[in-house]
Amino acid sequence: MSNPIHPTSQTPQQLTLTKLKQLMPEAFSEGQLDIHKLTALLSEQDIAPAQEAYGLSWAGKHQVYRExxxxxxxxxxxxxxxxxxxxxxxxxxxxxxxxxxxxxxxxxxxxxxxxxxxxxxxxxxxxxxxxxxxxxxxxxxxxxxxxxxxxxxxxxxxxxxxxxxxxxxxxxxxxxxxxxxxxxxxxxxxxxxxxxxxxxxxxxxxxxxxxxxxxxxxxxxxxxxxxxxxxxxxxxxxxxxxxxxxxxxxxxxxxxxxxxxFDLTKSEAKIYDQEDKYGTYLTRPLRRTGGEDKREDRPSMYFPITAPDGTEIYPIGPTGYESRWICGEKKYHEMSKENLIEWKMVKDKWQVYQKFYLEGRKKxxxxxxxxxxxxxxxxxxxxxxxxxxxxxxxxxxxxxxxxxxxxxxxxxxxxxxxxxxxxxxxxxxxxxxxxxxxxxxxxxxxxxxxxxxxxxxxxxxxxxxxxxxxxxxxxxxxxxxxxxxxxxxxxxxxxxxxxxxxxxxxxxxxxxxxxDSNFIPWQQPTSYDADSLMAQLEKHLDPIVDTATTDGIITELMLKEGYTLTATVREADGYYLLTQNDAPNDGLNDANRLNSAGTSMTLAIVLDDMTTSKATQIIASAPNKTLIMDRAFRDDANKANIVLQFEDAGLVVGCV
Incomplete structure (x- = not known):
């Protein structure tokens, strides 16, 4: 394989690095020489990095954690x-x-x-x-x-x-x-x-x-x-x-x-070649076979089983040694009751088998x-x-x-x-x-x-x-x-x-x-004079960006409150009611979540014109939480009274 043609002449340093990479590829990482690896490989002294641990390391990993x-x-x-x-x-x-x-x-x-x-x-x-x-x-x-x-x-x-x-x-x-x-x-x-x-x-x-x-x-x-x-x-x-x-x-x-x-294919299902009133099945010997089939391997699996003629059958290996069954005595009786045991006469001797039914069988x-x-x-x-x-x-x-x-x-x-x-x-x-x-x-x-x-x-x-x-x-x-x-x-x-x-x-x-968010982010004033602070406060009198839509605001609030994007949203009389029918029981529930999986949680959102009568209507539906935009209140007294209404009813309310 020929070497690639360099568009410019190579420096002595590049030629040296090329030769070094051929001799010691382990001293390079992502094509770049790792001087610490090279020192450790070439030094006659036992040089180890400051911290050795098994794992994957790469350039920029610490920044990933921050990100x-x-x-x-x-x-x-x-x-x-x-x-x-x-x-x-x-x-x-x-x-x-x-x-x-x-x-x-x-x-x-x-x-x-x-x-x-x-x-x-x-x-x-x-x-x-x-x-x-x-x-x-x-x-x-x-x-x-x-x-x-x-x-x-x-x-x-x-x-x-x-x-x-x-x-x-x-x-x-x-x-x-x-x-x-x-x-x-x-x-x-x-x-x-x-x-x-x-x-x-x-x-x-x-x-x-x-x-x-x-x-x-x-x-x-x-x-x-x-x-x-x-x-x-x-x-x-x-x-x-x-x-x-x-x-x-x-x-x-x-x-x-x-x-x-997966379901078995037709060719794979052909080995199920026996049938009774319970379905199609195959049989396999109940006696353990293979490299670990001796009694001493699992003594609890060596016990007598009564054959149809009343005789007792023990698991005996081909050369006459004491073998073992594939299960213990208790499990055997359970399988027998479940019609998973079959007896066959083979060369004038009773042999016991386990039955495997095809129905429901997967690979x-x-x-x-x-x-x-x-x-x-x-x-x-x-x-x-x-x-x-x-x-x-x-x-x-x-x-x-x-x-x-x-x-x-x-x-x-x-x-x-x-x-x-x-x-x-x-x-x-x-x-x-x-x-x-x-x-x-x-x-x-x-x-x-x-x-x-x-x-x-x-x-x-x-x-x-x-x-x-x-x-x-x-x-x-x-x-x-x-x-x-x-x-x-x-x-x-x-x-x-x-x-x-x-x-x-x-x-x-x-x-x-x-x-981008529908809400104007708070930005620290460049200076702490009264005019700069007042300018920031005025932006947040109504902190909604000009491009915001009602659907966008509702979606952002529901995500921040832990509601999924498939929660139902219903417009009521002057407010929105969100319902999540599969509230999780994940240990992370806050005040607006229920503590049992499979039950509903509801969130009421008020964007405009909050009144005491509207509060009474929302309280009657008993949502898990109510969010009210600050701009929806007429004044501070109106806000205080309505918040008190919810608190007196034992309901959670938040202002945005």
């Missing part, structure tokens, strides 16, 4: 016009930087998500993912700093994402800095019996495993699934063709994780998946629903995501994908629910998709760009993602048999976009 703890003032704004069945759907599509979105969802969705699947950037050298995260600034300031707008506010590129090429310094560190806070925030959204699946390839699978050990705990590692992609490429290696990628699986709490098995998933549809079919499927246009590169197969979801009992739970891409996960959720409806089962899974509005370059993907323009959509991946859901829903509905009521299935979604 993780930094709250965001941003919010989500509902987009009914971009939604499908906004008022009734339990599915969500959120457009925005997933780190900010995950922070916003922390209170409302803590411990609510059963399963997460993500397909993050693989860090191949062509990915654009390095976000400029700073949550103390506005979205406008962020866009300017990230290079999205010029000094006049004009867009340069509209997603703020940058490429992370292999020749860049800190190539792996950039990826780890991007992934760590997102995984840490995702972990807190998972239920205690929840699980996360992460697709990855050879470029970062080793680092991802160590990273997730740190975030989720080594003890919660479940497995790494190896998948045949069906698309051999030479990517990443000149010696071997790459035909695989991986799915790294971690549990929130491995003790509580329950992996579901646990293996970690080599070469029986799912490949990436080429995934591309064809997306083109099919987009009128043969190639609008998305490298989508994951719907069948793959269906198989992943089927590993976990998620029939009525939330599935989150915060690298939504073309929303294959949403497609798979809807398809699985529809399949179960055909079998008279109640598939009511719900999805949350999060996707940054990554710009579609006309040069990179002309079909996708023109599709967006021709359909009056901004040319970005989030728009393609939403359209995929709409078209997939229509396709699934068209193929449902007449016996299935499609209206009972949720093929819609509520769309939201990341935005």
């Amino acid at each position: 993780l703890k930094t709250p965001t003032s941003q919010t989500l704004v509902p987009q009914p016009d971009e939604s499908v069945d906004f008022d009734t759907s339990q599915n969500l599509f959120i457009e925005g930087d997933n780190l900010a979105v995950l922070k916003i969802l922390q209170k409302s969705y803590h411990s609510r998500i059963k399963m997460i699947y993500i397909d993050p950037p693989y860090n191949t050298g062509n990915d654009r993912f390095v976000y400029a995260d700073d949550f103390s600034e506005s979205i406008a300031d962020y866009k300017a700093r990230a290079g999205q707008t010029d000094e006049d506010g004009n867009l340069t590129h509209s997603d703020g994402m940058q490429s992370n090429r292999k020749e860049n310094g800190q190539y792996h560190s950039n990826w780890l800095n991007m992934m760590y806070p997102r995984l840490a925030l995702a972990k807190s959204l998972l239920r205690d019996d929840g699980v996360i699946f992460v697709s990855i390839d050879d470029n970062e699978v080793a680092n991802l495993r160590l990273l997730m050990d740190e975030v989720f705990g080594e003890e919660n590692f479940v497995d790494i699934i190896t998948r045949a992609t069906g698309t051999p490429t030479g990517g990443g290696n000149n010696a071997f063709v790459n035909e695989l990628d991986y799915i790294v699986v971690y549990a929130r709490n491995s003790i509580k994780l329950n992996i579901e098995g 646990l998933p293996g970690n080599l998946w070469n029986d799912v549809e490949g990436n080429k079919k995934a591309t064809r499927d997306v083109r099919k629903i987009f009128d043969t246009l190639k609008v998305f590169d490298h989508p994951k197969p719907v069948g793959l995501i269906e198989k992943i979801i089927s590993c976990v009992d998620t029939k009525s739970d939330i599935i989150l994908d915060f690298f939504a891409g073309s929303s294959t996960t949403a497609h798979a959720v809807m398809a699985l629910n529809a399949e179960e409806a055909e079998n008279n089962e109640a598939g009511k899974r719900k999805f949350i998709m999060v996707q940054i509005p990554e710009v579609i370059d006309a040069k990179d993907n002309q079909s996708a760009y023109e599709f967006c323009i021709n359909n009056n959509m901004p040319p970005n991946i989030a728009e393609i993602s939403k359209e995929r859901i709409r078209r997939a829903a229509a396709h699934i509905t068209s193929e449902l048999p007449e016996t299935v009521d499609s209206t009972a299935l949720d093929f819609g979604f509520k769309a939201y976009k990341l935005a």
